[in-house]
Amino acid sequence: MTEKINSFPQVLTIAGTDSGGGAGIMADLKTFQMQKVFGTAVVVAVTAQNTLGVQDSFLMPLELIDAQFTSLAADFKIRTCKTGMLGDAAHVHQVALNLKKYDFGPITIDPVMVAKGGAPLLSKDAVKTVKEELLPLADLVTPNLPEAEVLTGIKANSEKQYPALAHALQEMGVKNVLIKGGHAENELVRDYALLADGTDFWISSPRTHTKRTHGTGDTLAATITAQLAHGQTLSAAIKLGKQYVAKAIAETIQVGHGHGPLNHWVKIN
Ligand SMILES: Nc1ncnc2c1ncn2[C@@H]1O[C@H](COP(=O)(O)OP(=O)(O)O)[C@@H](O)[C@H]1O
Numbered sequence: 631m632t633e634k635i636n637s638f639p640q641v642l643t644i645a646g647t648d649s650g651g652g653a654g655i656m657a658d659l660k661t662f663q664m665q666k667v668f669g670t671a672v673v674v675a676v677t678a679q680n681t682l683g684v685q686d687s688f689l690m691p692l693e694l695i696d697a698q699f700t701s702l703a704a705d706f707k708i709r710t711c712k713t714g715m716l717g718d719a720a721h722v723h724q725v726a727l728n729l730k731k732y733d734f735g736p737i738t739i740d741p742v743m744v745a746k747g748g749a750p751l752l753s754k755d756a757v758k759t760v761k762e763e764l765l766p767l768a769d770l771v772t773p774n775l776p777e778a779e780v781l782t783g784i785k786a787n788s789e790k791q792y793p794a795l796a797h798a799l800q801e802m803g804v805k806n807v808l809i810k811g812g813h814a815e816n817e818l819v820r821d822y823a824l825l826a827d828g829t830d831f832w833i834s835s836p837r838t839h840t841k842r843t844h845g846t847g848d849t850l851a852a853t854i855t856a857q858l859a860h861g862q863t864l865s866a867a868i869k870l871g872k873q874y875v876a877k878a879i880a881e882t883i884q885v886g887h888g889h890g891p892l893n894h895w896v897k898i899n
């Protein structure tokens with residue numbers, strides 16, 4: 631029998647692993663698989679993690695970061711990529727160098743700083759490197775509310791300030807911005823997008839009252855990355871991302887004893 635060759639867009643996540651399978655590279659790869667793209671990964675950090683928290687972590691040697699990028703560039707045609715947990719300033723710098731060296735298509739930066747349980751995933755001194763070296767490379771940045779506040783230095787007490795946060799991020803060199811509203815406490819969870827051409831829109835979903843929201847930000851950014859690889863416009867990719875995450879939170883699964891993971895098996899189309 632002759633082989634039947636199927637083709638899927640290839641995408642990349644540059645992030646940390648989660649031994650508990652709910653966030654980081656594990657959430658990204660599950661999302662990629664469900665969104666019908668072929669997922670590859672540059673492992674920046676390894677975490678010992680479960681739904682109760684992060685028990686330990688280790689940052690990969692910088693040479694191994696370079697080696698992983700080199701391996702992928704030598705063999706794959708990566709269409710889009712995203713970043714997640716990057717650990718410290720040296721690792722942010724090394725990732726930025728590689729993203730400048732290779733063309734892996736549109737870059738989504740999820741500026742992951744702190745895990746749900748409070749464990750730091752980015753050192754405080756690395757924020758400056760993220761702002762100076764990573765954000766200018768981003769086609770899209772997807773901060774949650776606390777991350778947007780840290781990056782801009784603006785304290786936001788209400789949703790009305792999301793546009794100001796997004797404009798401040800654009801002034802820092804990012805083309806497109808998505809402020810995620812999961813950390814607000816409203817009954818509608820509202821995210822705000824400001825695009826490079828100045829257009830903006832809100833996307834809302836009902837808030838699911840659950841503690842099973844581990845990996846929501848990763849899953850959203852991974853869906854956007856996958857949908858861009860399929861050729862969707864950025865606004866369509868963002869809307870599909872929000873739809874997938876909302877459903878994956880609402881149709882929950884029972885795993886672990888703490889902040890459980892999302893149901894990545896849900897289908898949106
Ligand atoms: N309880 C919830 N119910 C429905 N959607 C949610 C809920 N919590 C977060 N989301 C959605 O999940 C995505 C990630 O949001 P957020 O929790 O703010 O980011 P992060 O996981 O990076 O902290 C956003 O699209 C947000 O609207």
Ligand SMILES: Cc1ncc(COP(=O)(O)OP(=O)(O)O)c(N)n1
Nearest residue numbers: 646653654745746844845846847848
């Ligand atoms: C290895 C790793 N990367 C990222 C996160 C944070 O993921 P996020 O989607 O923001 O989910 P929560 O931490 O808010 O549950 C992580 N925990 N581990």
